[in-house]
Amino acid sequence: MGNHILDIRDLYVWYRTYEGYSKVLDGVDFNVNKGEKVGLVGEAGCGKTTTMRSVLGILPEGQFHIPKGEILYHGENILKMKPQELHKIRSEGMSMIFQEPSAALNPVFTIGSQIFDVIKYSGEGNSAGSRSKNKEKIREKAIQAIREVYIPDPERILECYPNQLSGGMKQRICIAMAIVTERELLIADEPGTSLDVTIQDQVHRLLRDLVDKKGMSLVMITHSLGVAREMTDRIYVMYAGNIVEIADTKELFANPLHPYTLGLLASVPKLTGGGVTEGIYGQIPDYLNPPKGCRFYPRCDRADHSCQQEKPPLRDMGDGHYTACFKV
Amino acid sequence: MDAKIQRTEIIVPSPAARLKEGFRKNWYKFSRNKLSIAGLVIVLSIIVVAILAPYVAPYPKHAGKFVDYVNANQGPSAAHFFGTDNFGRDVLSRIIFAFRGALLMGIMVLAIAVPVGVFFGLLAGYYQGSFLDTFIMRITDIFLSVPPLLLALAIAAVLEPNLTNAMIAVTVMWWPWYTRLVYGMATSLKNEYFVTSAELVGAGRFHILFREILPNCLSPIFTKMALDVGWVILIGASLSFVGLGEQPPTPALGQMVSDGTRYMPDLWWMTVYPSLAIAVIILGFNMLGDGIRDMMSKGEHDRG
Amino acid sequence: MSKETDNILTIENLKTYFQVGKVKGKTVHVRAVDGVSLSIKKGEVMGLVGESGSGKSTLAYTVMGMYPPTEGKITFKGEDISAGSSRRPLDVKKDMQIVFQDPGSSLNPHQNIKQILELPLKVHGIVKKEEMEKRVTQILRTVELSPAYMYKTPGSMGGGERQMISIARALATDPSFVILDEPTSALDVSIQAKIINMLLRLQEKNNLTYLFITHDLSLMRNIATRVAIMYLGKICEMASTHEFFETPYHPYTKMLLSSIPVVSVEEEKLRPEKVTSTGEIPSPTNIPTGCSFHLRCPNKMDLCTYDDPVMTEVTPGHYVRCHLYNKEEAGDAV
Numbered sequence: 033m034g035n036h037i038l039d040i041r042d043l044y045v046w047y048r049t050y051e052g053y054s055k056v057l058d059g060v061d062f063n064v065n066k067g068e069k070v071g072l073v074g075e076a077g078c079g080k081t082t083t084m085r086s087v088l089g090i091l092p093e094g095q096f097h098i099p100k101g102e103i104l105y106h107g108e109n110i111l112k113m114k115p116q117e118l119h120k121i122r123s124e125g126m127s128m129i130f131q132e133p134s135a136a137l138n139p140v141f142t143i144g145s146q147i148f149d150v151i152k153y154s155g156e157g158n159s160a161g162s163r164s165k166n167k168e169k170i171r172e173k174a175i176q177a178i179r180e181v182y183i184p185d186p187e188r189i190l191e192c193y194p195n196q197l198s199g200g201m202k203q204r205i206c207i208a209m210a211i212v213t214e215r216e217l218l219i220a221d222e223p224g225t226s227l228d229v230t231i232q233d234q235v236h237r238l239l240r241d242l243v244d245k246k247g248m249s250l251v252m253i254t255h256s257l258g259v260a261r262e263m264t265d266r267i268y269v270m271y272a273g274n275i276v277e278i279a280d281t282k283e284l285f286a287n288p289l290h291p292y293t294l295g296l297l298a299s300v301p302k303l304t305g306g307g308v309t310e311g312i313y314g315q316i317p318d319y320l321n322p323p324k325g326c327r328f329y330p331r332c333d334r335a336d337h338s339c340q341q342e343k344p345p346l347r348d349m350g351d352g353h354y355t356a357c358f359k360v
Numbered sequence: 361m362d363a364k365i366q367r368t369e370i371i372v373p374s375p376a377a378r379l380k381e382g383f384r385k386n387w388y389k390f391s392r393n394k395l396s397i398a399g400l401v402i403v404l405s406i407i408v409v410a411i412l413a414p415y416v417a418p419y420p421k422h423a424g425k426f427v428d429y430v431n432a433n434q435g436p437s438a439a440h441f442f443g444t445d446n447f448g449r450d451v452l453s454r455i456i457f458a459f460r461g462a463l464l465m466g467i468m469v470l471a472i473a474v475p476v477g478v479f480f481g482l483l484a485g486y487y488q489g490s491f492l493d494t495f496i497m498r499i500t501d502i503f504l505s506v507p508p509l510l511l512a513l514a515i516a517a518v519l520e521p522n523l524t525n526a527m528i529a530v531t532v533m534w535w536p537w538y539t540r541l542v543y544g545m546a547t548s549l550k551n552e553y554f555v556t557s558a559e560l561v562g563a564g565r566f567h568i569l570f571r572e573i574l575p576n577c578l579s580p581i582f583t584k585m586a587l588d589v590g591w592v593i594l595i596g597a598s599l600s601f602v603g604l605g606e607q608p609p610t611p612a613l614g615q616m617v618s619d620g621t622r623y624m625p626d627l628w629w630m631t632v633y634p635s636l637a638i639a640v641i642i643l644g645f646n647m648l649g650d651g652i653r654d655m656m657s658k659g660e661h662d663r664g
Numbered sequence: 665m666s667k668e669t670d671n672i673l674t675i676e677n678l679k680t681y682f683q684v685g686k687v688k689g690k691t692v693h694v695r696a697v698d699g700v701s702l703s704i705k706k707g708e709v710m711g712l713v714g715e716s717g718s719g720k721s722t723l724a725y726t727v728m729g730m731y732p733p734t735e736g737k738i739t740f741k742g743e744d745i746s747a748g749s750s751r752r753p754l755d756v757k758k759d760m761q762i763v764f765q766d767p768g769s770s771l772n773p774h775q776n777i778k779q780i781l782e783l784p785l786k787v788h789g790i791v792k793k794e795e796m797e798k799r800v801t802q803i804l805r806t807v808e809l810s811p812a813y814m815y816k817t818p819g820s821m822g823g824g825e826r827q828m829i830s831i832a833r834a835l836a837t838d839p840s841f842v843i844l845d846e847p848t849s850a851l852d853v854s855i856q857a858k859i860i861n862m863l864l865r866l867q868e869k870n871n872l873t874y875l876f877i878t879h880d881l882s883l884m885r886n887i888a889t890r891v892a893i894m895y896l897g898k899i900c901e902m903a904s905t906h907e908f909f910e911t912p913y914h915p916y917t918k919m920l921l922s923s924i925p926v927v928s929v930e931e932e933k934l935r936p937e938k939v940t941s942t943g944e945i946p947s948p949t950n951i952p953t954g955c956s957f958h959l960r961c962p963n964k965m966d967l968c969t970y971d972d973p974v975m976t977e978v979t980p981g982h983y984v985r986c987h988l989y990n991k992e993e994a995g996d997a998v
Contacts, residue, residue: 050388075852076823198944228715229879230941233923255852258925285927299857301883303909303924303931308864308886311857315822375815553770557833560728560749561784562757575774 036104037217037249038064038087043101045079045086047319053097054319056082058273058327060101061346064217069243069250071260071281074270075296077316080253083270084219086111088128089118123153127210129239131222133202137194143205144190147174147212154213177212181205181238200231204238211242218243221253236263257300261285266352269293272317272327275346279353289355291332326357334359389655396651402644410459422449423457425609436629443629445619451629454611455637461606462613462641465527465596466589473531474585477538478577482569484539485546497543503536512595516604523612526605530595534588541584545577579656586652590645597638613638671739672841672873673704673727678736680719680726684949694948696722698897699736701975704841709867709874711888711905713881713920717945719897720877721765724843727875728762740841758788761834765846767826771818777804777829778814784836807832808862824855828862835866843875848883860887882924882931885909893917896948896956899975903982912936913984915961955987963988 045057056079064070072080085091087103089110103110105121113121130136138146151170171190178186181204194202203223210218220239224232240263243250252263260267260281267284269277269292277290288294295312314331317323325342329335338358346354390396414420418440428448436443442451484496503511515529549555550573558572599605600614608615613634620630680697696719704710714720726733729749738746745756764770771780781800785791791799801811807828818826827847834842844863848856864887867874876888884891885905892902893916901914912918918936926932943960946952952959958968967987975983976990984990 050385075854200944228945229881229923230715230919231944233925233941236925256925257927261927262925295854297927299853300927301853301857301860301880301886302928303882303885303921303926303934304928305885305905305909308857308860308883310861312854315824315855378815553764553766554772556730557762557764557770557830558783560730560757560762561833561837562754562787563783564787567783571775571779572772576772578774 035066036063037066037106038062038251039104039107040083040087041102041104043083043086043103044099045082045091045101046097046099047092048095048097049320051320055322056273056319057086057101058322059343060270060273060275062268062275064249064251066216067247067249068266069240069252069264071252071254071264071267072270073254073257073260073267073296075255075316078270079273080270081221082273084128084221084251084253087219088122088126124155124213125215126217126219127215129203129206129210129218129220129223131225133199133206133226134194136206137202139194141193142190143192143194143197144171144174147177147190147205147209150209150212173212174208177208178205180211180242181208183208199227200235203227203231203235207235207239207242211246211248214246215248217249217251219251219253222255224259225255232259239263257285257297269296272322273319274327274343274356276328276357277353277355278346280351283351283353287353289349289353289360290357291334291359292328295331386655389657390651393651393654395647396654399644399647399649399651402640403648406459406641406644407463409456410463413456413460417450417453417456419450419453420457422453423609423611433623433627442633443627445616445630446623446627451616451633454616455613455634458606458611458613458616458634458637459641461523461600461610462593462596462638465523465530466592466645468527469530469534469592469596470585470588473534474538474581477535478542478574478581480535481539481542482546482573482577485543486550486565486569486573488547488550496539500536500539500543503533504540506533508533509595509598512599513602513604516599521604521607523606523610526596526599529599529604530592534592537588538581538584541580542577545580546573549573549576583649583653583656587646587649590642590649593645594638594642613641670706671703672706672708672741673702673875674737674739675700675702675723675727676737676739677701678723678726678738679734680722680731681734682731692949695897695951696948697726697733698951700894700897700899702892702899702902704873704875706840706873707867707871708890709864709876709888711884711891712875712877712894713879713884713891714877714894715879715920715945717896717948718894719948720894721845722897723894724762724845724875724877728760728843754788758784758837759839760841760843761837761839762843762845763827763830763834763847766850767823767830768818768850770830771826771833773817773819776815776817780818780829781833781836784833788837790837803832803836806835806866822855823851824859827851827859831859831863831866835870838870840871841873841875843877845877846879847876849878849880856883863887881920882926893920896946896951898956898985899983900957900986901982901984907979907982909934911982913978913982913989914986915939915963915988916957919960919962955985 040060040062043057043060046053046055060083062083072083074080086098087110098111105125110118110121148170151173174190175186178189183189183201183204197205223239224235227235236259252260254260264281266280268275269290271292277284277293284293288297298309299311301308312331317327317330323330324340326335326339326344329339332339344356344358346356348354349360409416417423426447426449430448431444432446432448434440434444440450440452442455444450480496484493487493511533512529515532516526519525519528555568555572558568596605597614600612601618605614606612616634617631620627620634623630678697678700681693681695683691684694685692700723712720712723722731725731727738729745729747729752732748733746737744740756740760743756745752778800781803782796785796785799800814804811804813809825809828818829831847848859851859866872878884888905890902890904891908892899893914894900895916901908901912901917912921919939919941922935922939923941924935926935939962946959954970955968955973958964961968965987973985973987973990975985978984978989
């Protein structure tokens with residue numbers, strides 16, 4: 033298992049609907065090394081959030097089914113864990129930042145009490161010593177974390193309610209909560225998407241610098257190739273519940289191989305101008321009856337009958353560049 | 361193997377297929393709760409029995425002016441499942457006929473109260489902040505602030521006691537609930553972009569109120585209606601219990617209960633069975649209403 | 665501003681304020697649009713860029729008549745249309761359309777596509793009842809959708825298809841001016857590309873003029889003929905697209921440009937030297953005195969804190985509202 037912190041192997045996740053199973057994840061392989069920043073890029077509905085939610089065990093109760101696969105966290109399968117063990121990992125090992133900071137913070141508690149709770153549940157707040165001393169320590173830690181996300185006047189912020197802060201501030205608080213205790217893996221689900229470009233840029237830079245400083249690993253879920261390019265070392269491109277391409281960030285942008293990656297790259301409007309391409313034909317498949325074989329073939333220019341029959345496996349193209357396409 | 365894949369046009373299902381699909385989906389959501397099905401069965405049986413009353417009641421004549429002192433005051437037996445009353449009339453037959461009035465009450469009251477309430481709610485909601493809004497909503501508040509049964513009692517007492525007037529009384533106290541419900545929805549819907557789009561294109565007010573806003577209010581309205589039928593019947597039974605509903609000899613559930621109380625506990629069947637009938641009809645409608653609510657609500661993995 | 669006759673829409677010193685409450689007896693206003701002058705030429709794609717709270721959508725909605733302007737004048741094809749939507753003549757409504765950002769909310773979920781597309785046709789009496797279906801088919805074809813969509817409901821369609829229907833509805837009355845309010849920002853890039861291309865084709869075919877509102881500068885680079893950038897209700901910089909991206913003047917423009925995540929090295933070269941974005945957008949109820957940008961500006965001078973700069977034409981057609989460029993002594997501090 034090497035130094036993989038997180039290793040997802042051949043994961044299938046289905047959702048129950050009245051029409052049958054919605055087969056969202058279809059054999060996802062994904063791993064994160066220590067201190068690595070990994071991007072998971074794909075368009076809306078491709079299953080990137082489902083992947084990370086299954087890692088944290090926060091899929092909607094009773095509505096999903098995992099027919100196959102394992103999620104190894106330091107070599108231990110999360111899917112087979114007891115709730116207490118999973119809880120321990122969630123409160124001490126990993127943390128997640130969500131897309132909508134206003135939904136991630138409880139509007140009826142102060143920022144302070146929400147950060148204090150995070151520290152208390154992580155076990156770090158329960159060290160020996162008197163209660164008041166402990167409380168003081170927790171407070172100190174919270175203030176330190178708020179400083180680290182460059183919010184001025186942390187004492188005042190502790191007393192604030194979430195609605196008193198702007199979107200960018202709230203997202204910084206979410207980041208502060210994610211880094212306030214020692215964690216080794218941070219999962220960020222589109223942390224900048226609901227923010228303005230300039231604020232998004234600030235939040236992303238902050239996140240990147242903090243992760244580097246603390247030696248954490250980062251999984252950056254995003255729909256934007258541009259964001260992934262600036263934030264990550266290695267990128268997984270996901271389409272319709274499949275990982276279609278894996279490569280180091282530089283390599284991916286220098287030498288994209290999978291037709292989907294190419295189509296996506298071409299669709300991004302460029303600052304250099306030159307018009308907009310036609311985009312990718314069609315839309316994401318129906319997960320109830322996904323295409324057999326390659327899930328991308330109905331939208332692919334290069335597809336032929338072999339793509340229709342068999343699912344292309346991830347093939348090593350050298351230098352850790354993998355792609356799942358017969359036609360490359 | 362080099363042949364390129366032919367791209368297929370999007371197939372849109374025929375209207376009949378879509379109808380079938382919609383039905384299947386609604387049935388799935390409705391039937392997830394077994395109690396809803398039980399409710400549906402109860403309600404359907406009561407309706408069928410009420411419609412076919414002259415044919416299914418063992419003694420249809422007993423629903424009117426009928427006296428048979430020989431068989432009076434008999435307990436439940438094979439000839440009279442629910443016994444007979446002090447005039448010798450079959451209690452079961454009278455309950456079956458009483459269902460007619462109860463159902464008529466439930467249906468008529470909602471048939472009048474709902475359109476009226478919805479109309480005022482739409483109007484007040486769309487013109488939120490205007491004089492019209494204040495006017496309609498304050499009147500609504502006045503009606504809602506009086507305890508409902510009291511209001512119905514007062515109205516029914518002033519008018520001549522009969523089924524029609526009982527229905528009028530209940531209707532008068534029922535519409536404001538729908539005004540309030542629709543008002544809330546209309547105030548938020550009028551800010552939706554599809555309403556703005558219609559306004560910008562120059563559509564008339566009638567179109568906006570009834571074609572754009574109203575269809576989006578329908579599922580909560582239907583849900584509330586399904587749950588309300590039972591309550592209307594209960595209020596109707598209460599009115600007839602105090603003598604302000606259907607007059608004897610025509611049977612009504614509340615009136616039968618009230619008649620029976622005078623002979624308690626010796627002729628217990630005269631009170632207990634009509635009471636049970638009230639309980640069953642209300643339970644049935646409520647369980648059905650819950651099912652309809654489940655059916656109308658948007659599920660998490662609902663598509664379209 | 666240019667007063668040429670080929671302007672389809674002219675906005676002069678437009679202000680839209682909203683009253684939000686009272687503090688100490690004084691009414692508090694949100695100055696959503698605060699003195700915007702803008703003219704749009706026939707056949708142009710005018711890009712209006714700004715972050716949330718910049719007032720770009722309010723400007724568009726005021727032009728459409730959804731809000732009455734507090735001050736200023738809107739002229740459309742020589743006709744004064746400063747009045748609210750309900751007091752505008754029907755033919756102006758027919759000639760001016762808008763596409764909203766969220767295709768989920770702009771289409772009534774309880775109508776099918778045919779009903780949705782029929783409404784503008786009915787209101788303006790464009791076709792007879794018997795020809796309705798034929799016309800709706802035609803409209804669907806113009807946005808490259810199959811006529812089979814007619815009996816679908818918005819809920820059963822993807823975001824991209826829904827937005828195509830919104831566009832189809834806007835074009836049903838054959839308008840000459842269309843406001844596009846972030847029509848693609850809720851969509852994936854591959855679908856955005858498709859819709860943008862369609863919009864450009866339609867523009868050419870129907871000789872349309874667009875006011876394209878977005879927060880995405882790189883998109884503007886590819887489709888707009890001119891770009892204006894808004895910050896807290898005011899336009900900061902306005903220029904032809906080429907000028908705007910080659911030689912941005914305003915510090916805010918530079919900050920925005922350098923914040924954009926890009927996907928290639930060539931693009932990176934185009935970005936101005938990293939102007940680190942700092943601070944947050946102030947609340948529009950409490951706009952700073954002087955230049956509204958001075959709290960975040962890396963080139964702030966004393967002057968900026970109390971004096972609001974005016975729009976200056978730095979080079980022909982390139983307008984900037986910044987003290988760096990309209991004071992002679994600061995002229996070379998680019």
